[in-house]
Amino acid sequence: MAPSTRRKAPTRARRLTVWLLAAVMIGAGGYLALRPYFRHAVKELRLPLQHDDIIRQQSRDKGIDPSLIAAVIYTETHFRPRDSPAGAVGLMQITPATADFIAHKSGGVRFETRDLATPQINIAYGTWYLRYLLRRFDANVLLGLAAYNGGEGNVERWVAESKARGEDFTVDAIPFTETREYVGKVLDAQARYREQWWRELGLPDPR
Known part of the structure; x- marks a missing residue:
């Protein structure tokens, strides 16, 4: 990389x-x-917003709230695409391994890692993965976001441990500080995008 x-x-x-x-x-x-x-x-x-046309398109195609897509991008990169030391690429910080998984599941047979630098591809893959995680965790946004940052397997284990203790899984139960803070940042950013960029994101007037 x-x-x-x-x-x-x-x-x-x-x-x-x-x-x-x-x-x-x-x-x-x-x-x-x-x-x-x-x-x-x-x-x-x-609160930057770029590629709102792509975000709206992916929102329609995959049934994900556009403000949530924008909030994930903002929290990941502030709309400044980059390559991370861990190998994550682009606006929504997709790793090559995750991209291969998405390509296999979604039929992207011609996928190449360098394609992740393209906003259209990166947002499409990131939104697909976000939808996958939300479906995996029964549309629970907290769990989906925690999995996006901390890993699907980790979230499954944390939820199981909470259930074993007879407790509901909450943000405070996330043991990874980075992931716990990540979920809070995304949810805060989503509320701000709904309020400030509703027109560009194709959302109803919140007032």
Whole structure:
């Protein structure tokens, strides 16, 4: 696997930066004229969203809430595709082993690891895997997200151990600190995407 690389910021982010600089150069009058773009730029900086067309498509195709897809991408990479030291690739941090599993299950016979660098492929595979995990754990989002980060087998064991103790499995019962925090971050980000990017994600107005 190639070493980690930092790719260029997405085109939309660069475009919004230009609008901000233009407003500063023009002054107060320019700010008033460009205020809608300024607000959009601030929102993008605080909670980025890219490839919303792909997210909407994958949401429709696989029946997964688009805000959840966006939240997983944000938590994994902040929409900055990269290769991790562990070998995970792209926006949704898919490992080659997981990608091979997905390709086998979904009929992607022509899959190659380098394809994971493509947003369309990466989001499609990541959303497929998210759907697989949610189905595996009876649509329990907590368990599905925990499995996405901590591994399907680990979650199965944790749930079994909780049942053996006569307890319900909760976020606090996740023994991996990273996974426990990951679930909380995704759920928090999902709520924010529903509130701030509902139109771009094809969701109803939350107000």
